[in-house]
Amino acid sequence: MSQISKRGFSANLFRGAETIFKCPVCGERIRVVETRSIICPNHHTFDFAKQGYVNLVPHSVRSDYDRDLFEARRKIIADCGFFDPLIEKIVSLVGLQKNNGRDPFYLLDMGCGEGSHLSTICGQLRTGGSSDIRGIGIDLSKAGIHQAASEYSQEMWAVADLANPPLNDRTISVILNILSPSNYNVFDRLLKEDGMAIKVVPRSGYLHELRDFFFNDTEKRIYSNSDIIENFRLHFRAFQSFKIHYVKKLSHDAMQSLIRMTPLTWKAGEERRRQWMDGGSSEITIDLDLIAGRKKDIIH
Numbered sequence: 001m002s003q004i005s006k007r008g009f010s011a012n013l014f015r016g017a018e019t020i021f022k023c024p025v026c027g028e029r030i031r032v033v034e035t036r037s038i039i040c041p042n043h044h045t046f047d048f049a050k051q052g053y054v055n056l057v058p059h060s061v062r063s064d065y066d067r068d069l070f071e072a073r074r075k076i077i078a079d080c081g082f083f084d085p086l087i088e089k090i091v092s093l094v095g096l097q098k099n100n101g102r103d104p105f106y107l108l109d110m111g112c113g114e115g116s117h118l119s120t121i122c123g124q125l126r127t128g129g130s131s132d133i134r135g136i137g138i139d140l141s142k143a144g145i146h147q148a149a150s151e152y153s154q155e156m157w158a159v160a161d162l163a164n165p166p167l168n169d170r171t172i173s174v175i176l177n178i179l180s181p182s183n184y185n186v187f188d189r190l191l192k193e194d195g196m197a198i199k200v201v202p203r204s205g206y207l208h209e210l211r212d213f214f215f216n217d218t219e220k221r222i223y224s225n226s227d228i229i230e231n232f233r234l235h236f237r238a239f240q241s242f243k244i245h246y247v248k249k250l251s252h253d254a255m256q257s258l259i260r261m262t263p264l265t266w267k268a269g270e271e272r273r274r275q276w277m278d279g280g281s282s283e284i285t286i287d288l289d290l291i292a293g294r295k296k297d298i299i300h
């Protein structure tokens, strides 16, 4: 797809979702003008990039995450299938939710990074017959969204403030929140009455081979996610929890990508990373909790 038609294709996706988004400056309704811009009645204007994403953050924000990290992340997720068992579980949960719901069905990834999770999940749902699924990926990182739009044209991608996303109340069927911080008040505002939140948090064994090698003794303390899970339970009903645990054997190239995408290895320095690549394990443990819940009943 050429870059010009990519922008046009993406503008059409957003045009179909004009009632879902709102102006990030004044909160008014938005509309898509030609294949170029999103505009509100107060003339706040946001142009589509040629890759097909839109930057809905009024003032640009610095991000620690760079293009190199996101390319490594894409390789690990999309090429190596590092998270495939997790993705499979999410697809089955969203599929069940979809059967219960009414259209249109919006699936929002809050903190989507370079978009591989959302794109893979939406792709599998479509293959399974859910042709009307509409994926929205938002992240504060422009580098992440830029790459998401460059790689994946079927979803809507926007740079946006996760604490105050430019989306209207009660419009989203399922919120995905994968290894990323949460704001449950925002989830509550965005979800439809029968909407569902799906969150993925690391367990103590997650990437433990890397932690054992790169962390010092103080940093090796046992990680517990119990506070995160308890907090989630307070905010949602019909709580479900699934333990996702497996070991993945990685090629040398895949291991290099994993090192590049994992912040805990960065401060160790180049020499220590080389030592790992020379002698470290090629088997890596994935140990995650997938937690899901529905919106609490509204008290009238």
Ligand SMILES: [Zn+2]
Residues within 6 Å of the ligand: 023, 024, 025, 026, 027, 028, 040, 041, 042, 043, 044
């Ligand atoms: Zn506005």
